[in-house]
Amino acid sequence: MIFSRITEVLTHVGVITLLILLAVTLVYYPEFRLVVFLTFIMVITLTVYISRRAARKPPKLFDVIADEVRRGSILFEVDDDEVSRLLEKDFTLYEEFRKQSYKALLESVIIVPIFLWYFIYFYLILPRFVITDLNLRLIAYIIGFVVPYILYLASELVFRVKTLTYVLRGYEVYDRGIVSSSQYIVIKFPLSKDYLVREYSNRKCVELSRKHGRYTVRFLLYTKNTPKLTETLSNYGKAEVISS
Structure with missing residues (x-):
């Protein structure tokens, strides 16, 4: 987990460094403008794709195989049909998933205004100003490249999935x-x-949640007999059950 965090930070530092190098190239070697922009679009698209994919990849949660558990005595069983019937009545879960879907949608389309920013800034705004000093022009280009990427990183922190919910079917x-x-x-x-x-009890489910790295992982166990399930978790799972 620490390694993945370090890799993520180094990736963003590398991209920002590349953006600064692109700004330097555009200011001091303008004849390579088209090549620079094409390279930039490819790199930024690839970076966003990799970042989004990594953010959505679920963590490894289990280091126990099922056979180890099945060697014990079965105490309680709930089939898929019962879970499906109870899920149909749990509007709270639907609302939670709706909000998560909305965040995921915003997360996916955030790249569009970022590309619009680059087009408007470099092709519509910046050409209106005659900047003869190369150092000032370099600063203007660095701002144009780096600021939206930093805003993108901020949006990633806001819209990133923080809770993983598993409904045991x-x-x-x-x-x-x-x-x-x-x-x-x-x-x-x-x-x-x-x-x-x-x-x-009103939703007919028991929730097991824990922190796992940057995620909160939730397991939802639906059953018509929540008192029996909570009693089992207390006696055998040695858990302190909170009623909500």
Whole structure:
């Protein structure tokens, strides 16, 4: 996780350095203007794509295989049909997903105004001013390149996915843990102390959440019998359940 953070920071530093070099090239070697801009568009597009892909890639959450848990005794089981019926009535979850989808949409289209900025700044605004001093022209070009990229980084922090929600579509609870075979989700008992367990009796679900790096990971376990599930989590998962 630390390595990925360092890589991310170095990537952004590298891009900003490249933008400054592009500004220097445009000021002192204007004959390469077209090549510079084409290179810039390719690099910035690739950087944004890689950054978005990395931000959406889920972290590795499980270091336990299902067979280890299945060696225990099964205590509780919920099939996919029951979960689907309960999901249809959980409008709170729909609202959460709607907000996440809205953020994801904004995150995807933010690159459009950034490219518009470059076009307007370099082709419509900057040509209106006659800047004979090369140093001042260099500063103007650096501002034109670097400022929108910094704004892009700020928007990434705002719109970046911070919560990963997993709805267990069908699962079995054993005295050794929880297994959702269709989703390859395995949670071992006893639960680690960084898990927060909440019972939503009105929504017919129990939420297990924990911090994992820069994410908050949520597991939603739907069942008609939430008291039995919470009792199982308390007795075998050694969890303190919070009722909401």
